[in-house]
Amino acid sequence: MNNEFIKPPAEELTDLPVPLEVAKARAAKVADKAAAKAKAARKGKTVLIINGDNDIHFEDDQSVLVFMSAFQNMGDEVRVEQAKDTSYSTWSSYDIVVWSCGDDYSAIGDVNSKQMLIDYVAQGGRLILEGGNIAGWIRETGITIVDREFQEKVLHAERNCGGYSCWVYHDVGDLKLENTHPIATTPNILPETIGFTPTELGDKSGDANAVRILPDATGIYNWSHVAYEGNLVKESIASISYGLITYESENGGRIVYFAFDIDDIDEPDIQQKLIQNSLNWLRTTSNPSALIISSKGQLIDKYGEDAFNQIEQKINGYIQALSNVGFTGYLIYVDDENCLSPYELNPVDPKDATKIKELIDDLDKKLVPNNFLILGGHSIIPFHIIDNPCGDDGDTQVYSDNPYTSRDEDILIPERALGRLPDDSSTNASFLISLLEAITSRIKRAKKSSFGISAKVWRWASESVYDAIKSGQELKLSPPVLSNNLQIDWINDKGYFYFNVHGSEETPNWYGQEGSRYPVAFSPDNLANANVENAVICTEACYGANIINKSVDEAISLKFLEKKAACFVGSTKIAYGPLSPPSTDADLIVLKFYEHIKEGLTFGEAFIRAKQDFALETIRMYGYLDATGKKTLLEFVMFADPLLKLEEIE
Amino acid sequence: MTLTSEQLKKIATEHIKKESPELKDVEPSIQEEERSIPQKVERKLGLEHPKKTPTNAKVFTFKKTVTAEDGAKIPIVSKVTIDENGNIIKSTGN
Structure with missing residues (x-):
C-alpha cells in the first residue's frame, strides 16, 4: 500500500465549499437512513421502559427492575429511559411502552409527560402504566384540560361521582379477581386473590389506588377491602374501585394500568406472570388469530384427492369468514413441509400425538394464536392415549386432547382455548364438509x-x-x-x-x-x-x-x-x-x-x-x-x- | 385413631350397600392414593406448596357389568375414598 499521501493532491482541490442546502439535505438523508435502520433492528419484540419514579424513597424503587427482569426472561430487548429524558418521537420504534412510577406519590406531575401519554394512546399505542398514586395525584392536583384528558383517555378513571370529584382511596387489601380476562389467565393462570403488601400503609400511601373507572374500560382485579381512616368503605364503592384496569381502543391501542406499585405484590413469581400475561394481551389481541391443525396426508389417504380439495375449499371459506370478523386463521398441516417451512419448522408424523403437541408448542411461540382448532377425528389428528389415573375401573387408557392444550409437560390443566371438529368413520367427506360449512357461519x-x-x-x-x-x-x-x-x-x-x-x-x-x-x-x-x-x-x-x-x-x-x-x-x-x-x-x-x-x-x-x-x-x-x-x-x-x-x- | 384395612373396607362396604345397592355383593379392590397435588398443577393454578407432608387415603373400587334393556353391557363403578381414621373423604360413581 502506498502511504506517500496523507491527503489528496492540492491540484485536485478547489476552495469552494459544498453548497449549504446540498450539505444539509445529505445530512438529513443520512440521519433518516440511520433511524430507519435502527427502527428495523428494533422492530418486533422491543420494549421501552420509562422510569417515572422520581420520589425520594429510593430503597423501594424496584418496579423498573421487576419489569426489566420479566421482559428479558421473555427474550425481549429492553431499553430504559428516565421520564425527564425520553423523547416521544422514538416511542413508535418500540413494540410496547411501559411507564413505571412505582410508589411515587406525585406521579406523572408534569404536563409534557401527560401529553406524551395522551398522544401515544390516541395513536393506537400499546402501554403498560404502573404506579400506586397516578390516579390519586391527578385527582388531588389536576385542574387543567390536559389533566382531564389524561384522566379520561389514559387512566380511564371516572372523574364525576354524583356531583363531586371521585375519591381515589389508598388503603387497600389484596388484589381480588373480579372479571374474567386474558390478563388473568393467559399464558399463566393467576390466582383469584393476589397477595399485596404496601410498603407504607394508610391514606397517604403511594403504593396503591382504588380507582373508579369509565364504562369504556374493564376492571380486572379490585381490592379485597378498601378503607379510609381505618374504616371500611362501603362495599358498593369498593367493588367498583379497581387496582388492575385495561382498555382497548377501536384503533388497536391497548392499555394495561396497574394502579399499584408492582413490587408490592407479595410473590415475585406472580409479579413476573402478571407482566407476562399483560404483554401477551397487548401483543396478541391486536391481531387475534386461530391455528387450524390437520393432516394433509391423513385426509388424502382417507378421502382421496378430490374430496381433499373440497375440504380445503371449505377451510379457505372458514378462514375468510374469520378474516371478516378480524381474525387471522393459520392452516397448518402437521405433515406438510410447505406449511411449516415459513416458520422454520419440520413436518412430523401425523400419527404421533406427542410430536404433534411439540409442533403446536413451537407454532404457539412463533404465532401466539388465541385459539386452536383440530380438524378431524382420531384418524386424522390423534387423541393422546394416556394411562388411566384410576387404574382399575375398566378403562386401561383415556383418550384426551388435554396435552394439546398445555404449554408444558403437565397434561391436567389447560392453557389454550382448543376445540376439535371431528370427522366420522366413513370415507365420505360430506360430514366433515358439513361441519366446516357450519362453523363458517359465525x-x-x-x-x-x-x-x-x-x-x-x-x-x-x-x-x-x-x-x-x-x-x-x-x-x-x-x-x-x-x-x-x-x-x-x-x-x-x-x-x-x-x-x-x-x-x-x-x-x-x-x-x-x-x-x-x-x-x-x-x-x-x-x-x-x-x-x-x-x-x-x-x-x-x-x-x-x-x-x-x-x-x-x-x-x-x-x-x-x-x-x-x-x-x-x-x-x-x-x-x-x-x-x-x-x-x-x-x-x-x-x-x-x-x-x-x-x-x-x-x-x-x-x-x-x-x-x-x-x-x-x-x-x-x-x-x-x-x-x-x-x-x-x-x-x-x-x-x-x-x-x-x-x-x-x- | 388409625383403623385396619379390614375396618376401612367394612366402612366402604356399608356405605355402598346404602348408596349403590346394585353393588352390594361386589368385593372391592383397594388402592392407596397419596393426597397431594402435582407441582406443575400447583404452579399453574397459583397454589402455594403445602408445608405438611401429604397423607395417604384408601380408595375402594366396586365394579360390575350390567346389561341394559337393549342388551348393551354397561360398566357400573363406584369408588369410596376413606382416610386412615375411617372418614369417608369422597364417594363417586358412574
Missing part, C-alpha cells in the same frame, strides 16, 4: 330454553347442574322417560342440553337407571327429525364423546353435530359423579362449563375456565386432586370451534 343464535334428562337414581345431583341452564322445562327422569316415548317438542329448538345418564362403549345409546333397571333413555334416532341447530350439549354419559371408529349414526355426539349443534362436550371414557350434591367430577366440570357459557364466554374460553375451576374446587373440597378428578380433566373433550359462542334469543 353467528350462533339459539333460544335459551333447555332440555335435561337424568337417570332417576341421580336426580338430586343432576338438578344441581341443570339449574345452571334450566329455562322453561323441568329435568326429565329416566325412567319413566325413555327413548321411545321422548317427545320431539321437548328437544326441538332448545339452546341447551344436559344429559346425566349411563353410556356404553358398544352401542350409541344412553341409559337411565332405577334400581337395577337400565332402559334406553336417548338414542341417535331421537335426533332424526329434531331441530337442534346452534345448541350447546353437555353429557356426563360414559363414552359420551367416544367417536373412535364411529359413524354419524353410531355416536350421539356426531349426530348432534350433523344436526348443526354448535358445541358438544362429553367424556371419551367412563365418567364419574356423585349420587347427590355437592357437584363433583363430571357434574362439576359440566356445571362450571355452563356457568361460563352463560357469562357469554366463547366455547374455548369457557372450556378452559371450566377445567381450571374444576381443579381448584376439587382441591378446595378434598385438599388434593384425586384419581377420578384427574381422569375427569383428561377425558372431557369439546367438539366445537373454540372461537364461537352462543347468543341467546328469547
Whole structure:
C-alpha cells in the first residue's frame, strides 16, 4: 500500500465549499437512513421502559427492575429511559411502552409527560402504566384540560361521582379477581386473590389506588377491602374501585394500568406472570388469530384427492369468514413441509400425538394464536392415549386432547382455548364438509330454553347442574322417560342440553337407571327429525364423546353435530359423579362449563375456565386432586370451534 | 385413631350397600392414593406448596357389568375414598 499521501493532491482541490442546502439535505438523508435502520433492528419484540419514579424513597424503587427482569426472561430487548429524558418521537420504534412510577406519590406531575401519554394512546399505542398514586395525584392536583384528558383517555378513571370529584382511596387489601380476562389467565393462570403488601400503609400511601373507572374500560382485579381512616368503605364503592384496569381502543391501542406499585405484590413469581400475561394481551389481541391443525396426508389417504380439495375449499371459506370478523386463521398441516417451512419448522408424523403437541408448542411461540382448532377425528389428528389415573375401573387408557392444550409437560390443566371438529368413520367427506360449512357461519343464535334428562337414581345431583341452564322445562327422569316415548317438542329448538345418564362403549345409546333397571333413555334416532341447530350439549354419559371408529349414526355426539349443534362436550371414557350434591367430577366440570357459557364466554374460553375451576374446587373440597378428578380433566373433550359462542334469543 | 384395612373396607362396604345397592355383593379392590397435588398443577393454578407432608387415603373400587334393556353391557363403578381414621373423604360413581 502506498502511504506517500496523507491527503489528496492540492491540484485536485478547489476552495469552494459544498453548497449549504446540498450539505444539509445529505445530512438529513443520512440521519433518516440511520433511524430507519435502527427502527428495523428494533422492530418486533422491543420494549421501552420509562422510569417515572422520581420520589425520594429510593430503597423501594424496584418496579423498573421487576419489569426489566420479566421482559428479558421473555427474550425481549429492553431499553430504559428516565421520564425527564425520553423523547416521544422514538416511542413508535418500540413494540410496547411501559411507564413505571412505582410508589411515587406525585406521579406523572408534569404536563409534557401527560401529553406524551395522551398522544401515544390516541395513536393506537400499546402501554403498560404502573404506579400506586397516578390516579390519586391527578385527582388531588389536576385542574387543567390536559389533566382531564389524561384522566379520561389514559387512566380511564371516572372523574364525576354524583356531583363531586371521585375519591381515589389508598388503603387497600389484596388484589381480588373480579372479571374474567386474558390478563388473568393467559399464558399463566393467576390466582383469584393476589397477595399485596404496601410498603407504607394508610391514606397517604403511594403504593396503591382504588380507582373508579369509565364504562369504556374493564376492571380486572379490585381490592379485597378498601378503607379510609381505618374504616371500611362501603362495599358498593369498593367493588367498583379497581387496582388492575385495561382498555382497548377501536384503533388497536391497548392499555394495561396497574394502579399499584408492582413490587408490592407479595410473590415475585406472580409479579413476573402478571407482566407476562399483560404483554401477551397487548401483543396478541391486536391481531387475534386461530391455528387450524390437520393432516394433509391423513385426509388424502382417507378421502382421496378430490374430496381433499373440497375440504380445503371449505377451510379457505372458514378462514375468510374469520378474516371478516378480524381474525387471522393459520392452516397448518402437521405433515406438510410447505406449511411449516415459513416458520422454520419440520413436518412430523401425523400419527404421533406427542410430536404433534411439540409442533403446536413451537407454532404457539412463533404465532401466539388465541385459539386452536383440530380438524378431524382420531384418524386424522390423534387423541393422546394416556394411562388411566384410576387404574382399575375398566378403562386401561383415556383418550384426551388435554396435552394439546398445555404449554408444558403437565397434561391436567389447560392453557389454550382448543376445540376439535371431528370427522366420522366413513370415507365420505360430506360430514366433515358439513361441519366446516357450519362453523363458517359465525353467528350462533339459539333460544335459551333447555332440555335435561337424568337417570332417576341421580336426580338430586343432576338438578344441581341443570339449574345452571334450566329455562322453561323441568329435568326429565329416566325412567319413566325413555327413548321411545321422548317427545320431539321437548328437544326441538332448545339452546341447551344436559344429559346425566349411563353410556356404553358398544352401542350409541344412553341409559337411565332405577334400581337395577337400565332402559334406553336417548338414542341417535331421537335426533332424526329434531331441530337442534346452534345448541350447546353437555353429557356426563360414559363414552359420551367416544367417536373412535364411529359413524354419524353410531355416536350421539356426531349426530348432534350433523344436526348443526354448535358445541358438544362429553367424556371419551367412563365418567364419574356423585349420587347427590355437592357437584363433583363430571357434574362439576359440566356445571362450571355452563356457568361460563352463560357469562357469554366463547366455547374455548369457557372450556378452559371450566377445567381450571374444576381443579381448584376439587382441591378446595378434598385438599388434593384425586384419581377420578384427574381422569375427569383428561377425558372431557369439546367438539366445537373454540372461537364461537352462543347468543341467546328469547 | 388409625383403623385396619379390614375396618376401612367394612366402612366402604356399608356405605355402598346404602348408596349403590346394585353393588352390594361386589368385593372391592383397594388402592392407596397419596393426597397431594402435582407441582406443575400447583404452579399453574397459583397454589402455594403445602408445608405438611401429604397423607395417604384408601380408595375402594366396586365394579360390575350390567346389561341394559337393549342388551348393551354397561360398566357400573363406584369408588369410596376413606382416610386412615375411617372418614369417608369422597364417594363417586358412574
